[in-house]
Amino acid sequence: MAVPLNRAKAPAPTLPPARGEGAGGRKGLASLAKAAGFRLFNSVALLLAVVVLNFILIHSAPGDPAEVIAGEMGGSTPEIMAEIRARYGLDQPLPKQIFIYVKSVASGDLGYSYFFNQPVSGLILRRVPPTVLLMVFSLTLAALVGVTLGVISSARPNSPLSHLVTAFSLAGYASPVFWTGLILMLIFGRFWPIFPINGMFDVVGGHKGLAYALDVLRHMALPSLTLILLNAAQFSRLARASMLENLSMDYIRTARAKGLSETRVFLGHALRNALMPIVTMAGLQFGPLLAGAVVVETVFGWPGLGRLVFDSILRRDYPVLLGILLISATMVIVANLLTDILYRVIDPRVGVGRGGPAQ
Amino acid sequence: MSPNLHRVPDPKVGVEVDPLGAGLEAPPLGAGPEAGGDPSPGMPVNRSQRPLERGLAFPGTPGAIKPSGASQSRYRRFLRLFLKNPAGLAGAILTAIMVLTVTLGPGLYGVDPFEIVSAPFMAPDSETPMGTDYVGRDILAGVLSGGRASLSVGLFAAMLTAVIGLTIGSVAGYFGGFMDTFLMKVTEFFQVLPNLLFAMVLVTIFGPTLFMVTVSIGLASWMNVARLTRAEFMRLKEMDFVRSAVTAGATAPRLMLATILPNALPPIIVAAAFDISFAILLEGSLSFLGLGDPNRMSWGLIIGQNKNYVLDAWWTVVFPGAAIFLSVLGVCLTSDGLNDALNPRLE
């Protein structure tokens, strides 16, 4: 916050201390830390709420909670049932149960999967890296491709390219993820088999280092291409709308009156302002993207959270399902936190008190 | 400013009133406001009994100019604008076609989607226009009757998101303060949960009936409409015509429903239309993952069942997927068309 006026004995209103280049420096690290602190507290509260939601879901499911937790293996062996009752303290009064549940989740114990007969947290955490890799790779590429297409098409709003981009963005949004995935599998499986259509690496290859990375990349081509098609469509649509809106603002007319070249006006002024809503959308888009990733993993057999979700649905393995919901909510919260802070760095107007784009 | 007919008053008539004449402190003629008299202020009076002061006989002031344009009804204006936009028109036609095929199709085609028609993986031919699936059921029958589940879930889920979103958004936007902060925290909480995952958990726990699928999708995707409604209510609440209704004595419910909501509807209707397409996609994903209503055929279900045989039986996946694609595309284009036709002239 540039002008620290609300401290009791505020000195004469001062501007941010003059500093060198770089937009970030100008904000003052104190104000950024305060904003991050506020948002962090907010995120922890959200996480707690998700845990409580999980608890409520388990207890509101039809039937005895122990049955629910045991899932498909339920009722087969009395020892398991007894062990579940003891672990979750199901015979205790409800508030006590919530406390036990929250305490165990906080200590990293998300319960035990009887189908995979291993602790849920370990099971899930092993599947997180491939999903994160797939998502971050796809989100970045989708953002780059989408924004570039959107910006280019906003240069000449009713040119053929612009109509093409609009059509692409509509088609990208309208096609269901699993359908696109399967169509790509069909194309690259049957007619142009240059990419593997299943799994994450050649089981037989056993490559090391760079070769291994390349192999994973080849395997990731189709799943990420599916995600990119979907998300690039949304980015291009928003980028085009945001650019057109900014190009009609007064400060663009001022820039032109200063005699700046059209590209300088376009990139130097319009794009800088147009990026802000796009950053916001990237944050909000992370949740739906994760959902898309789950489906794509199921289609392409990518060993991430998606496959785990698919299997645990079949086995009605609630601890795993709820664990995944918690972990993915965490990932979304972290993503929102990052985009919020990125938003503050770009936009000098955002004060400390006010929350970021989500507010 | 709309071009208006310039009916010129006869210049002679428009001569201004003699400055020292009526303009000065002439005592008011006839029934002045206080003549009407009011029962003692505190005492509540039945609304319709109060006399309406008719004010004074008094010549109209010069400079009467007739505003322009015939008084067309809003619906004709809406239709005119909507039909002018090609995308909207195409969308409306596409959606209509999909709805018709889904409602009339099963009756006309007459084949039961669950009935084994012939050998599995039959390629599309005259007999089975869309071929058969992995157990030999007719894909065309599946597509026709599957649409009923997908589109109805899409419509009703979108209605649910609209109801929840409108309520939370309008209350948060209008009342502000603590209510706003609390409701926005709730919205933020729901937004953190990836919508498909949340819907999956709900359906898994509470059973994959069509009703539960609709409710889960509704619960997982109302946040956009809520945010949009809140933003519109906060913007309109500050405008003069709402303040004028306050000064005229409008109560909070009337302000929210009769004054603010009609002006807030256009962007909300567009968002709700988008939610229909979003819900269809979500229903597709759910049934693709095997969470749809088992005894109801659905587009996602067909694709989910045949996904492993896509390489050698492409038609089992391509046609149902195309059905989803076309209906979602139709709804999207219609909502784009709505956007242009509905945007108010307020700006």
Next chain:
Amino acid sequence: MNAQDNVDLLRVDNLSVTYSRRGSPGAIKAVRDVSFKVRKRKTMGLVGESGSGKTSAALAVMRVLEPASGTIHLGDVDLTGLAGRALRHQRHRFQMIFQDPASSLNPRLRARDILTEPMLLCGLGSKSQRLEKAAELLDKVGLPPDCLGLYPHQFSGGQRQRLVIARALSTSPELVVADEPVSALDAAIQAQILNLLSDLRANFGLTVLFISHDLGVVQHACHDVAVMRRGEIVEMASTEALFSCPSHPYTWALLSASIPGGPLKSVLKKAFGLAPEKSLRDKGTHQNGAHSNGVHYNGLNDNGGCLYSACPLREARCRQESPPLREIDPGHFSRCHLANQVRDLGGALLAGASENSRDRDQAHGHGHSPDFGQTFPGQPKSPGDLTVAA
């Protein structure tokens, strides 16, 4: 002036309005302990620049904004105490005219519904009576009766403002609060609406609270004037007394900025002119009204002294002790420690300037200046009275 006329219709005592801005702690004092009276059937002007709190005061009187403190009496009814049905029961007695014709009419309603809505909400008359009165109102504000079925976007700016005025009169109110009714209009339309307002005021026996930032309009339209700055009334008097010789440096500064170039302007600028802005606009301000110019304070750092920090006559006393609103002449109030000196200094400057302009008239031989009152000339060469409207 019969006895009934010096009765006060509207009495506002110690009115304060505060805004809490999300993000910056502490409340912004938009209106600070303002008191004034509006005589029945008279027009009271509230004049001030943007951010002076004049619109917030008006909205508080209309109970659109909840005042932080203070009481508002309409006739003998204390409005601040009322709420819900009781307040709505009084609503027909006081109505409001808004500034921006584009946003003060509900775009979804036809003219007929716009005019009948206030009567409906106040429960006045039957449906047919309301429609008749709506047609009658249109005629009174100079709009043809057959445009009842049209929507606001089919009217021009001036016509929409006439519709807004007709709506305000629909419940035959005693008090009309007009918030910058002509600021958003062009000069020619502005004159038409000002004439309309004065005709309606005279013929309906209305009492008007007139908010504006334009001194020329206020002098033309108002019987009494209160000059507001940073949420306070700095000077209050009858129009005649105030414009003949103000007694607050800020009023002089406003006047000197609103008169055309010439000897008087340069003299007044030297004596009372504002020093150019020094500090940055503080982000915590509340910024509305006709002009979107920022304000340099946020009501937080009240260090007790007079708020007019840019005053050229500022002394030590002004910095420590905040001046009360004192009555320095009968009916003429000023919030300045040096009010008397300011009045005398201003009077001298005025007299001085009018002396040499009268000599110059004789020298040029075409005594152009009108007989009543001394309108101060534009460029030194030809003294004719010059149109002045900010």
Next chain:
Amino acid sequence: MVLSVENLTVVSSQGKRTFPVVEDLSLSIGRGGTLALVGESGCGKTVSALSIMGLLPPGFSIASGSITLGGEKISSLPKSKLRGLRGRRMSMIFQEPMTALNPVMAIGKQVAEVLKSHRICPPGQIKGRVVDLLAEVGLPDPERQYWAYPHEFSGGMRQRVMCVMALAASPDLIIADEPTTALDATVQAQILDLLRDLQAKRGLAILLITHNLLAASLLADRVAVLYAGRKVEEGPTDEVLTNPLHPYARGLMDSQPKLTLGQGGTQGMARRLKIIAGQVPPPSQRQGGCHFHGRCEASTDKCQKEIPTLIARSGGHSVACFGAEEGGKA
């Protein structure tokens, strides 16, 4: 002569039909001179300014007439050449200070852009030169202001930043489109003083677009009154403002409440303003002849048919009206 515009006609095309927005406008400004273009909204004053700068919005185009800047005919220049002149030889100040600056770029850099793109001085000196300019327009502590953002400035101070941007490449002509309309009276007076000082110091020619007669009287030495796209009167400021010849100009002056100081100030209350009935006809509604004939009290058949031409009267005061010509009203 810094700027001379001859018989400029600008048309706006909506769909198939085109309407004249500015008709046969001629004006000229010498070095150090200021011409005020006065008129109600919708009379084409902003469109004229934008056509001079070559910034006409889509749908508007120059139909005929020529614009010459410093002897060079710029109305026929290709877009790229014209762009080189903007900021360098002529620059513009806009009305709404709150939205005319880029909200996410420090103001110093927004000014430096002008110097950089026109290569006025080597990159090293740019920052120093900007800081001097900021000081020249009266912004306190310019060294630190360089890094401040627009939202930290008041309306008046932002308009000063706009002036700096306009002056950075020391152009010959500044077009100010309603520079003080969005400001309060006191701040407006300061900005007009600033413009007058800058003009005196740098010998600038200023084209002031305004609907506010006070601003015109304070800054301009000549005034041209526009009505519905046509110039109806032009002359020295105090001549035009004190005894206007054209009925519209006279109606405009009379219809505004005059601020009178000293005794006898309240007669305003009783006196009704002399009004001009009706409204300005929008471009699509303008018939032949003099556009004002509908609202003019002295309109004759001739006024309805023929377009009055501008006739020079005494002291460079010219008017375009048949009535004024015959009647010879003083």
